[in-house]
Amino acid sequence: MTDWLQSRGTQHGKEIAHRATYYGDNWPTPLRELDMPHLGRRVYVKDEAANVTGTFKDRLTATLVRSISEPTLVGLISYGNTALSLVNRIKTCPDFGQRVRVLIYVPSDLDSWTLGPTSLGTTVKGTEILSVLSRHDCVRLLPIPADGAFLDDAAIERAARTAFNDRSSPFVNITEGTDTPSYEIIGTEIIDQLGAVPDLILTPFGAGMLANETRDLVEDPDQRVLALSVGNRNSLARMLYGPFWLDVAALNQIGYGTTRHSSPDRLGRIRQPYRVHRVDEDQIHEALARCAKHSVCAEPSGAVPFTFESSQDLPVDFARDEPYQTVVLINTGNSIDYLRRSRGRSGEGFSPTVAS
């Protein structure tokens, strides 16, 4: 797989290829054609469930592993997937666990959650996620404060320094990514695998990092990238509930909300607000059923791009009478089935996967 990346010849491609070899990642992830003729003449799934821990968050944690060379404090807010990916890196990447100490803010009621069902019907309890996350001395967990205030860089840094009694090590908050793009490569792989820029890409939106970096790749993002989110904290796709990055009140009232990213962002890029469209609970159920029908393995958040069967059903900015020519649905993944499988096998969370 990495030969393909090497062959692209670009510096970025070579760097990614190096990481893919070193960390055991399985890139590029597959782009598989689907039979959805009313949506597009050619419709594909970009399947990020093929990542080691089942989600596209492995792209972010690979960037982090590579960027850290000295002892560093890392902080993040996670509903589970980034945290699970990071813990797997700690287990499997040589020396990474010695270099980092990680403070993770998780939902205060994660222990009462059941996540899923996935398109395979699997669920996982929040307590199982907590038990996988709690197994490393270099990882501390804190509950996200119930008052709903945003945890900014300074607040997370203070908490990390207190938790590890460390005033001097460098600190990085990866809640909104790092200062190197991690997800742009997903769109780059799509364009390379197709040999063209698709007419329409559908992507989930939580903090909006994937949507932002996908938009960065195309010339007319308002026409080509449809970002989808939920307006309810208890949604089946709760990983996508992002009130700090999106006008959720408008999302609920009129079916779309505009984004609220800081600009310039961590990548130094100017961020103009753009529209994100709402997906309701019954649509998420339909999307999961559609994933099952097309043999796509997705958790609810990953399944939301499968909400629409026909171009006429798309949100008004994107709706058309005729099917699109080329459509790509990004399945951001499914850590639930990976967690279930690997725990079933080893009884202790993700099993080591990395070679040299």
Ligand SMILES: Cc1ncc(COP(=O)(O)O)c(C=O)c1O
């Ligand atoms: C499976 C899945 N899909 C989508 C998202 C949203 O991604 P982003 O925060 O980049 O918008 C998340 C975030 O946690 C996720 O776990």
